Amino acid sequence: MKKSFLLLLFVLAFLFTVFTYMFLSKQVKYEQDRYKKTTTKLRDSISLVKTKLVDANYFSLENNENAQNYFDGGSAEKTIQYEKLIPVVTEKLLDLNANPKGNPYTGQDQIGANKFIINKVKILNHRWIIADFSDGEYWGEVLLKYFVNDDESISFEVNQSLLYQK
Structure with a gap:
């Protein structure tokens, strides 16, 4: 067992x-x-x-070699590095939000009590910027031209502005 x-x-x-x-x-x-x-x-x-x-990112200065070459002036003292230019241009444009009437480069006049300010910025190439703006109630987009002047200041020009319906 x-x-x-x-x-x-x-x-x-x-x-x-x-x-x-x-x-x-x-x-x-x-x-x-x-x-x-x-x-x-x-x-x-x-x-x-x-x-x-x-x-x-196809339309962006970071990936557009032709637009990057635009800033290469042929001489060492005239060359603008696009990596440093992008934050400078963005900052200059966003600094204009402090204007009491709103950012003048939204292409829109103040509608209500709130001013239009730019929220997002995308630098497309060596000449154009697309930006999103709002006043908290209305939203829109603007296509801007920007220029780097000889004294390395930045100037902007509104090309087209679009305000969405509420």
Whole structure:
């Protein structure tokens, strides 16, 4: 009886070991396959996002080599670095929001009690800027021309302004 009981325990232990081994080996394979699928899906998503980002930034001074070359005056003292120019132009335009009548480069007169101020600025190339503006109630966009003068000051000119309906 004792031998049959030990034999039964040995057979059960062997079966338990075989089933555990099979389960764990299948689980590892399943997890590896799932990891591979997830990694592939994430790589595809990252690739898609990168492509969309490149498409979205197509019109920007950072990615437009022809517009960047415009600031290379041929001589070392006349060269303007576009990396430093972008924040300067943006800051100059946003500083005009402090005007009591609102930013004059929104192309819109004050409608209500609030003044129009520029919220976002995107420098498209060596000549154009697109900006988003609002007074808290009305929203719009403006296309600006900007110029870097010989004394390295920045001047702006409203090209087109659009105010959305409420």
